[in-house]
Amino acid sequence: MAPLEPWEKVFVTRDAFLATAHGEMACTYCHGGQQSSDMETAHTGLVADPSAGGSGNTCTACHGDQSEHFEKSLHVSLSGYWDTLDARSAPENHQALETMFGNHCASCHTTCGDCHISQPGSVGGGFISGHVINKTPSMTRNCTACHGSRVGNEYLGKNEEIPGDVHFRQGRMNCISCHSGAEMHNSEAACSQCHDTSDAVYQVTNRYSGAQSPSCESCHENIGKQGDQVVQHVLHGDKLACQVCHSVSYMSCDGCHVAISEKTGNPFFKTERSYMSFFIGRNPLQNYHRPYEYVVLRHIPISPTSYQYYGENLLPNFDALPTWAYATPHNVQRKTPQNASCNACHGNPDIFLTADKVSPEELQANEPVIVPEVPPAIGAP
Amino acid sequence: MIKLKHLIMLTLATLVLAACASEATSQATEIPPTDEAVIATSTPLPTLVPVVDNCLECHTDKDKLVALATEGEDAHGSESEGVG
Numbered sequence: 001m002a003p004l005e006p007w008e009k010v011f012v013t014r015d016a017f018l019a020t021a022h023g024e025m026a027c028t029y030c031h032g033g034q035q036s037s038d039m040e041t042a043h044t045g046l047v048a049d050p051s052a053g054g055s056g057n058t059c060t061a062c063h064g065d066q067s068e069h070f071e072k073s074l075h076v077s078l079s080g081y082w083d084t085l086d087a088r089s090a091p092e093n094h095q096a097l098e099t100m101f102g103n104h105c106a107s108c109h110t111t112c113g114d115c116h117i118s119q120p121g122s123v124g125g126g127f128i129s130g131h132v133i134n135k136t137p138s139m140t141r142n143c144t145a146c147h148g149s150r151v152g153n154e155y156l157g158k159n160e161e162i163p164g165d166v167h168f169r170q171g172r173m174n175c176i177s178c179h180s181g182a183e184m185h186n187s188e189a190a191c192s193q194c195h196d197t198s199d200a201v202y203q204v205t206n207r208y209s210g211a212q213s214p215s216c217e218s219c220h221e222n223i224g225k226q227g228d229q230v231v232q233h234v235l236h237g238d239k240l241a242c243q244v245c246h247s248v249s250y251m252s253c254d255g256c257h258v259a260i261s262e263k264t265g266n267p268f269f270k271t272e273r274s275y276m277s278f279f280i281g282r283n284p285l286q287n288y289h290r291p292y293e294y295v296v297l298r299h300i301p302i303s304p305t306s307y308q309y310y311g312e313n314l315l316p317n318f319d320a321l322p323t324w325a326y327a328t329p330h331n332v333q334r335k336t337p338q339n340a341s342c343n344a345c346h347g348n349p350d351i352f353l354t355a356d357k358v359s360p361e362e363l364q365a366n367e368p369v370i371v372p373e374v375p376p377a378i379g380a381p
Numbered sequence: 382m383i384k385l386k387h388l389i390m391l392t393l394a395t396l397v398l399a400a401c402a403s404e405a406t407s408q409a410t411e412i413p414p415t416d417e418a419v420i421a422t423s424t425p426l427p428t429l430v431p432v433v434d435n436c437l438e439c440h441t442d443k444d445k446l447v448a449l450a451t452e453g454e455d456a457h458g459s460e461s462e463g464v465g
Contacts, residue, residue: 006451007447011441014437018437027434037435037438150464253464266460269465
């Protein structure tokens with residue numbers, strides 16, 4: 001996505017904006033600063049993004065119902081990253097990793113404005129509709145602006161020779177068709193009103209913990225149940241995640257490293273390699289909500305030296321988590337190479353993550369997901 | 382004499398009332414109906430836009446912004462390589 005020109009980023013469309021409820025308020029009500037024809041004076045005390053800052057931000061004054069639990073949403077807390085950093089690191093390295101996180105990951109923190117007013121900072125920012133506040137975020141200028149290189153490209157069919165997700169191609173569904181405002185605003189936190197959320201079943205610390213939201217079964221209610229005409233659904237039951245049969249090749253990446261530029265002082269990253277892959281592996285997160293024995297795995301670009309710029313051996317427990325991670329590729333198809341016949345999958349070593357496909361230095365980390373023995377071909381002696 | 386006083390007071394009162402009625406009529410016709418509609422539909426909010434909003438004056442002026450807006454710092458840095 002081409003970045004906006006500097007003037008476009010801050011251009012307000014007068015008529016459209018003033019016609020909205022937010023246009024009835026003085027700019028300084030949300031942004032601070034001062035009324036002055038002198039730019040420097042006007043910008044003194046300016047708050048560029050008054051929607052930053054979680055529960056104490058300006059939006060909460062009027063939109064308390066949406067923002068009540070927003071601060072703990074993964075978009076704001078990014079707690080999933082800390083889940084994995086903490087697991088691979090050690091307490092004495094936490095401070096160095098916090099510095100790294102602030103320099104390289106903080107721009108991924110999402111504010112209300114990053115979804116409803118502007119493009120996210122990670123793609124240069126700037127108003128989407130001349131500061132008109134959009135109730136529904138733009139799929140391409142908000143959602144896939146951040147979730148683009150993997151989910152966005154998969155869903156929209158931008159990977160060469162790989163069709164887009166059937167929900168997009170056939171259903172013309174966009175991100176919010178499945179990912180509701182309640183999910184984005186973490187309104188599910190209201191679960192605690194009925195459930196004992198101290199129970200591990202209800203604890204949500206990353207996107208693969210807690211109940212699946214959304215889940216395929218939210219719409220496809222009868223899958224695997226009485227009356228399902230697809231015998232494979234009934235046969236496999238909860239043994240396979242839906243993507244095992246209905247996903248196709250997706251992006252994997254290796255070796256991301258971060259540093260601060262000596263020339264400009266700006267943070268940057270370098271990813272060694274990215275490639276298309278499709279591997280079925282064992283489910284490392286088998287639980288009440290994800291009972292599957294098999295899931296699909298994506299190689300994530302973590303490396304033992306990813307954060308070396310901030311200190312030596314910052315990830316001493318690198319092997320604590322797999323580098324081939326549980327994935328939910330967004331390129332679902334009804335018909336896929338592996339579901340063409342029983343033996344397109346059974347007895348086909350090419351599509352299972354076996355030890356020979358894992359680099360020797362990552363074998364231990366991936367022990368929980370490596371398939372020790374490919375399921376035998378149907379009808380094989 | 383008393384009748385004369387009453388007649389003078391009655392005449393003066395009639396003149397004052399006539400003058401007030403004329404003023405009220407002219408005021409009513411001076412208010413444009415569109416202004417009434419704006420007042421009627423506006424929602425009371427914490428801070429209404431001032432008559433001249435300096436922020437809007439500048440941020441709705443493309444030419445001024447082209448001249449004044451500068452490129453901010455690239456969050457990910459121009460030296461980044463590969464898939465992010």
